[in-house]
Amino acid sequence: MNDTTASRIHWPNTHFLQSVANAREFPDTGLPQVAVAGHSNVGKSSLMNALFGRNGLVKTSKNPGCTRLLNLFAVDDRMLVVDLPGYGYARASKSEQNRWISMIDGYLTGADLKLVLVLLDIRHGPKDSDMQLIEWLNEAGIRWVPVATKADKLSGNGRSRRLKEMTDAMGGLLKPLPTSSAKGLGIDNLRALLQQELFDA
Ligand SMILES: Nc1nc2c(ncn2[C@@H]2O[C@H](COP(=O)(O)OP(=O)(O)OP(=O)(O)O)[C@@H](O)[C@H]2O)c(=O)[nH]1
Ligand SMILES: [Mg+2]
Structure with missing residues (x-):
């Protein structure tokens, strides 16, 4: 798909569907699902706003630990995008961290997922916890693609070098x-990738 075609993809009818605290409460929508996963503060919720072209639809914060539930967004009534709480937020209490991990784990285990976007801060990832998630997804046979966030923080050679290091x-x-x-x-490009993975395959 060329850049012109990619820039023509828009999803005007995105809406918030529901927040879910427990994977068992997940509604049966029958829509193909994409989950957005990654460290706390990596930029998951911000990326979803950018993807949907709707600033403020998904709640973001400069403080880690902002998203605490599974937040479901229906895109054009064709796809479900799930914003997950971030993992690895050191300042959360142990019991809260465990609750988040079991929420994410319960969801990933039970969901009929088409794809997981694994978000990695271009300056820091992948960390051990990211590698654990990636290994788990590989073992479970769940398709995933890595997305480097906050690319504006690096430029030129620095950005290319980091992308190569992350790939390795x-x-x-x-x-x-x-x-x-x-x-x-x-x-x-990310919209085009989702379009391809979910609908053109
Ligand atoms: N410079 C820069 N900052 C970003 C970018 N994306 C997100 N941020 C900032 O990073 C912080 C965290 O963004 P969120 O989108 O709330 O991160 P999150 O991964 O959803 O965080 P949790 O919900 O806590 O897991 C906010 O201060 C954002 O403004 C980006 O592309 N560039
Ligand atoms: Mg968030």
Whole structure:
């Protein structure tokens, strides 16, 4: 798909569907599902706003631990995108961290997922917890793609070098797609990727 085609993909009818505290409460929508996973504060909720072209639809914060429930968004009544709480938020209490992990784990285990976007901060990822998630997804046979967030924080050679290092750290097969929600970078490409993975395959 070329850039012009990619920039033509829009999802005007995105709406918040529901928040779920427990994977068992998950509604049966019959829509193909994409989950957005990654460390706390990596930029999951911001990326969803950029993807939907709707600032403020998904709640974001500069403080880690903002998203605490599974938040479901229906896109054009064709796809369900699930914003997950971030993992690895060190300042949350142990019991809260455990609750989040079991919520995410319960969801990933039970959901009929088409794809997981694994978000990695271009400056820091992948961390051990990211690698654990990736290994788990591989073992479960769930398709995933790495997405590098906050690409505006690095430029030129620094950005290319980090992307190469991240690719190598994840086994050399998948190169993260660089994105910046702040600058709108890579968002068209991400839309095109979702379109391809979910509807054109
Ligand atoms: N510079 C820059 N900052 C970003 C970008 N994306 C997100 N941020 C900032 O990163 C912080 C965290 O963003 P969120 O989208 O709330 O992160 P999250 O991964 O949903 O966090 P949790 O819900 O706590 O897991 C906010 O201050 C955002 O403004 C980006 O592309 N560039
Ligand atoms: Mg969030």
